[in-house]
Amino acid sequence: MTKPDFDLIIVGGGMVGSSLAYALRNTAMKIAIIEATEPSSEYQPSYDDRGIALSYGSQRIFETMDLWSQLKTYATAISDIHVSDRGHFGVTRLSAQDEQVPALGQVITARYMGQVLNHAIAQQANLEPIWKATVTSLEQFDDYAQLQLDNGRQLSAQLIVAADGAHSTLRQLLGLGALERDYQQTAITANISTERPHKGCAYERFTDTGPIALLPMSDNRCSLVWTVKSGDDAAILASSDADFLGQLQQRFGYRLGKLTQVGQRNSYPLKLVQADQPIQRRVVLIGNAAHSLHPIAGQGFNLGLRDVVALADVLADGHADYGDSRLLHDYSQWRQSDQDKVIAYTSSLVSLFSNDNPFLGHLRGAGLSLMEMLPPAKHWLAKHSMGINGKQPRLSRGIPL
Ligand SMILES: Cc1cc2nc3c(=O)[nH]c(=O)nc-3n(C[C@H](O)[C@H](O)[C@H](O)COP(=O)(O)OP(=O)(O)OC[C@H]3O[C@@H](n4cnc5c(N)ncnc54)[C@H](O)[C@@H]3O)c2cc1C
Structure with a gap:
């Protein structure tokens, strides 16, 4: 078997790619991360001033990864969520108190997330960050994959993770189709x-x-x-x-x-993009490269972070071959249902709630009133918003890797 340069190369050092690199910091894996921009959140397009609502589940993940103490300096807790429909009766309220959690979520600007994550990965012993570089070609072999970078370097790894965002170059190099809804x-x-x-x-x-x-x-x-x-x-x-x-x-x-x-x-x-096959030979797509969502429910990064912790869980235990198709299959099986549910839920919210049809308007009003009267329905909605449904990886359960 050819010995590749790295066990894992992550393409894209945004919120999702950097979180994966950091989640794997205590493993034996030798990792590289390739990012198109300079090593400063000021230059990374995804680290702008948008407020990111982190779910309670995402907060727990960052706590387990020992990053929450730094992130929380910049975060504001969400104690309640108030949902209403302009021009119609019907309001529903979710509260941290009712759900018996300290907060339903936390809001932090993407720029601060970037500062904390960039600083964290710069200290990481098993990681080589490669800044200001993009991938120009990808070749997949039986026991490794190889990338050509625009700075002339050629790098190989057992596994390549594409975390290069909604316009993923890796997705294009693989010739992968994607479901797109403008x-x-x-x-x-x-x-x-x-x-x-x-x-x-x-x-x-x-x-x-x-x-x-x-x-x-x-x-x-x-x-x-x-x-x-x-x-x-x-x-x-x-x-x-x-x-x-x-x-x-x-x-x-x-x-x-x-x-x-x-x-x-x-x-x-705003556009929905969902890659047809996020698992390829020795390549996995995660975060926005795999699924880019409408921000209506504030789920995009939260979903991407759940990709991260599931993949980290599958990889962390030390394997002779991190790109083994069975490992990638396990990861894909694990993530499929959550991804499909969140995409369907987000798209139906967009259809139902961005519509001036008067009938749907009444239906929405009735739905919100009904929700307010039915604690189990509210509890279901809150659990969804908090991102704590389904089988949880170790980092989501407070167990470090
Ligand atoms: C208005 C708005 C509000 C949002 N609010 C929320 C919210 O409240 N909660 C939530 O969970 N989500 C929210 N999101 C979604 C969230 O911002 C995204 O899900 C998240 O940024 C995706 O991160 P990513 O790392 O997958 O991709 P990106 O953030 O796009 O990062 C990709 C990285 O890859 C780099 N890159 C790209 N191409 C290459 C290449 N060829 N080679 C090397 N590097 C490359 C880029 O420079 C970038 O750093 C919101 C989105 C928007 C637009």
Whole structure:
């Protein structure tokens, strides 16, 4: 058997790729991570100012990985979630108290996540980070796979993990198809200051043009994700601060009093992308490279992190061949159902809640009222939002690798 340069090469040092590298820090594996940008979260496109709602399950994973003590400095706890539908009756509320957990989730900006993760992987003895490099070709052999980088280096490994995001180069090099659904929607993000304190409550408000999420953040700011029809975004982005806040206030209402200030705005066209076959010979796709979701339910990274801990669990016990097809098959079997459920759940929320059909509007109102009256239904929704359903890998159960 040819001895490859590494046991594992991770392509893409975003939130998902870096989390995988860090999860495997105490193993015997020799790992490389290849990232297209400079070693600073300032330059990585995914480490921008968007607020990421980490589920309770993701928080537990970072606790087990000994990273939570650093992340929590920048995090704001979600104590309650308030879901409403503009123009219809029906509201439902989830609370940490009812679910008997310290918090339903935590909000942290992607930029801080990037700072903490980049610093953490820089200290890792079994990891070689390769910055400012991209992959130009991939060859798969029986006992290893080989990558050619644009800086002239050639690297081989028993296993390659593609964590290179929604526009995955590895997916393209493999010639893999993907299910794609263009939602014809754009998410506008910004930090918003409000007259009344958020008191740890996250608001999800459905409107006829798309959902609005306001997530609690430090200094009594909220992180906004405002989904609008593509085509409407340019005018909203170009409006003055006063106009922007006026339009948002009209759609969100006065639950947090007057909306007083808006920070820098960013926009993201929204599309579902699901790779056809995330397991290939000596290659696994994880995170956004495997499935990129609508942010309506704040599940994209949480789902990617569950890929990470399941794959780390399968790899961690020391194997003669980390790219063995049986290992990859075990991983794929384990993850399939969670991925399918979250994708289906997210897509049906988009269809049901981004719709101006009056019948669906009444149905949504009735559904939210019913949910409020049925504690088991609320409990089911809360468990889903917290990401603690199904068979849990060790890192999710508080057991270090
Ligand atoms: C508006 C918005 C709000 C969101 N809110 C939430 C939320 O509240 N909760 C949640 O869980 N998720 C949320 N998400 C989703 C979350 O941001 C993504 O799921 C997450 O960023 C995916 O991480 P990733 O590492 O898989 O991919 P990416 O973040 O895209 O990282 C990929 C990395 O690979 C690098 N790269 C790309 N190509 C190459 C190459 N060829 N060679 C080397 N490196 C390469 C890139 O530079 C990048 O660093 C949100 C998304 C959006 C757009």
